[in-house]
Structures are given as structure tokens and as C-alpha cells.
Amino acid sequence: PLTSRVSPAAAATMPPLPTMTHSSSFLLPSSSPPAPPTGADAENAVSYAVVVLNQRLPRFAPLLWTRARLRVCADGGANRVFDGMPDLLPGEDPDEVRVRYKPDAIEGDMDSVRPEVKEYYSSLGTQIIDDSPDQDTTDLNKCISFITRNPPGPDNSNLFILVLGALGGRFDHEMGNINVLHRFSNTRIILLSDDSSIFLLPKTHSHEIHIERSVEGPHCGLIPMGAPSSSSTTTGLRWNLDNTSMNFGGLLSTSNIVEEEIVTVTSDSDLIWTISLRKHT
Ligand SMILES: Nc1ncnc2c1ncn2[C@@H]1O[C@H](COP(=O)(O)OP(=O)(O)OP(=O)(O)O)[C@@H](O)[C@H]1O
Numbered sequence: 488p489l490t491s492r493v494s495p496a497a498a499a500t501m502p503p504l505p506t507m508t509h510s511s512s513f514l515l516p517s518s519s520p521p522a523p524p525t526g527a528d529a530e531n532a533v534s535y536a537v538v539v540l541n542q543r544l545p546r547f548a549p550l551l552w553t554r555a556r557l558r559v560c561a562d563g564g565a566n567r568v569f570d571g572m573p574d575l576l577p578g579e580d581p582d583e584v585r586v587r588y589k590p591d592a593i594e595g596d597m598d599s600v601r602p603e604v605k606e607y608y609s610s611l612g613t614q615i616i617d618d619s620p621d622q623d624t625t626d627l628n629k630c631i632s633f634i635t636r637n638p639p640g641p642d643n644s645n646l647f648i649l650v651l652g653a654l655g656g657r658f659d660h661e662m663g664n665i666n667v668l669h670r671f672s673n674t675r676i677i678l679l680s681d682d683s684s685i686f687l688l689p690k691t692h693s694h695e696i697h698i699e700r701s702v703e704g705p706h707c708g709l710i711p712m713g714a715p716s717s718s719s720t721t722t723g724l725r726w727n728l729d730n731t732s733m734n735f736g737g738l739l740s741t742s743n744i745v746e747e748e749i750v751t752v753t754s755d756s757d758l759i760w761t762i763s764l765r766k767h768t
């Protein structure tokens with residue numbers, strides 16, 4: 488039998504963890520966006536920043552770009568916006584598309600952005616931040632630091648950073664991108680590709696994941712990337728965990744399936760949550 492590190496008597500006296508809620512409503516098409524907040528809710532309204540990496544733009548890039556209040560390209564990500572946005576918006580004049588989808592900043596070590604792309608956006612007012620002396624952190628890491636230092640709203644609360652093109656490429660880059668979730672575990676960051684969404688569930692909270700069935704699921708996974716978990720508990724999945732331990736070399740919850748509209752997760756370790764994205768959105 489699996490044992491918990493906290494005895495039932497001790498657990499009974501511990502305060503409950505605060506709940507963190509998660510939703511992929513930002514992926515809903517513009518014909519069914521979430522209702523705009525009013526009154527006190529408006530002050531707590533979420534705001535989005537988008538980071539574009541140096542990978543093919545996901546099909547929903549124009550939608551998320553339009554919803555974001557801050558748009559940052561990681562180095563060669565600027566080439567992807569310059570080349571890829573006109574391709575995702577056929578029938579529109581490519582030059583008009585480029586002006587409309589102008590990044591607020593290009594950040595990185597500047598070894599991948601083409602000079603003419605850098606000059607094009609610079610002349611339109613894009614901030615260019617050349618961090619080439621730092622060869623120890625990735626361009627994505629630099630972008631997240633930049634955004635947390637320059638949040639689009641009054642502070643970082645209610646800020647969600649959507650990272651486009653984070654998966655499905657070179658494995659070292661993918662691992663570096665996932666490491667950023669752990670390095671900035673107090674920042675709400677969502678890694679996205681055409682196929683998957685990934686975010687961190689910090690052990691400091693219990694988690695309520697609201698499933699947007701029209702855009703995501705049913706396949707999902709819960710993975711203790713940073714450290715083994717000796718106790719994780721879930722509801723709403725086909726194969727739930729019940730005070731179960733997970734580690735590499737032992738059990739990981741891959742190829743799981745979402746069964747309910749809300750999935751709940753608590754764990755004694757930070758876990759990576761991943762869910763499949765539906766193709767027709
Ligand atoms: N194939 C890929 N898969 C996943 N993420 C990627 C991939 N290529 C780039 N990225 C992401 O985009 C960011 C910017 O990419 P860019 O190619 O400009 O970086 P780089 O540091 O020059 O990469 P390299 O290691 O090839 O020198 C990277 O920090 C990484 O987060």
C-alpha cells in the first residue's frame with residue numbers, strides 16, 4: 488500500500504491549500520469569447536501576454552495575438568511572425584498584416600532574427616532588447632523575465648503568458664521550455680503548440696482545471712518533471728490517482744483521459760499538466 492508522508496492526524500490540523508483555477512477559454516473562437524467583465528470583476532480581469540518562439544506558428548496564433556495586451560518575440564520568433572502571419576491570413580495584403588501584427592518587443596541573443604526583420608519592426612517602433620552577453624539562459628527565459636519586469640497591466644496578478652510554438656520541435660529546446668515553467672513557478676505560463684497545452688500545477692495549491700471540451704481533450708497527462716511525488720490525488724479523470732506516488736522509472740500518468748468538466752489535482756510535488764488540443768479549432 489502507498490503511504491502518505493503526512494499522518495492523517497497531522498493532515499487533519501493543517502489548513503487547506505488555496506485553490507488555483509485554470510481554463511483554456513482564451514482558445515475559444517471569437518464567435519464565443521468569454522463575457523467581458525463588468526464592475527468589480529473588471530479589476531480582476533485576466534490579461535494575456537503572448538511570446539512567439541522560433542517554431543511554425545500554431546493555427547490560433549492570430550487569435551491569441553489579438554487577445555494579448557503584450558506581444559514579445561523570442562529572437563527568431565520574429566521571423567515566424569513576419570513570414571507566418573500573412574500565411575495564416577490568406578486573402579489579406581501581407582504588408583498590412585505585418586503592420587497589424589507588430590511585436591511590442593523582440594528579446595533574445597539575436598543570433599536567429601534576420602537583420603531585415605529586425606530593422607523592419609524596429610522602424611515600426613518595436614523595442615529590440617539584445618541580451619547576447621547572456622549565454623546561460625534561453626531566449627524564452629529572457630522573454631519571461633522581460634514580461635515580469637514590464638507587465639502589461641498595473642502588476643503581474645491576473646497575468647497569463649501564452650507561449651506559442653513551445654513543443655513539437657527539438658527535444659533540448661522542449662526541455663528548456665518546460666524548465667521555464669519550473670523556474671517561474673509563481674507566474675502563470677502556458678506552453679502551446681498545435682497539438683498540446685502544458686502548464687505547471689504548483690504544490691502550493693490545489694487545482695481546479697476547467698475543461699473546454701470544444702477546444703481541448705480528451706487525452707491528458709500529469710507528470711512530476713521536477714521531483715518525484717509521493718502523493719497525488721485527482722478527480723475527473725478515467726484513471727484517477729488516490730494518494731498515489733509518481734516518478735520517472737515508476738508510474739507517470741500519461742495517456743489519461745478527461746471524463747468530467749472539472750478535473751481536480753492535489754500533490755506534494757509540482758506537477759506538469761498536459762492536455763491535447765482538438766484539431767478543428
Ligand atoms: N525546435 C524548437 N522546439 C521548441 N522550441 C524552440 C525550437 N526552436 C526554438 N525554440 C524556442 O524559441 C526560442 C528562440 O529560438 P532561437 O532559434 O532564436 O534560439 P537560439 O537560442 O538561437 O537556439 P539555438 O539553440 O538553435 O542556438 C528558444 O529559446 C526556444 O525557447
Ligand SMILES: Cc1ncc(C[n+]2csc(CCO)c2C)c(N)n1
Pocket residue numbers: 596621622623624625626
Ligand atoms: C551547462 C551549459 N549548457 C549549455 C549552455 C548553452 N546555452 C544555454 S542557454 C544558451 C542561450 C541560447 O540562446 C546557451 C548558448 C550553457 N551556457 N551552459
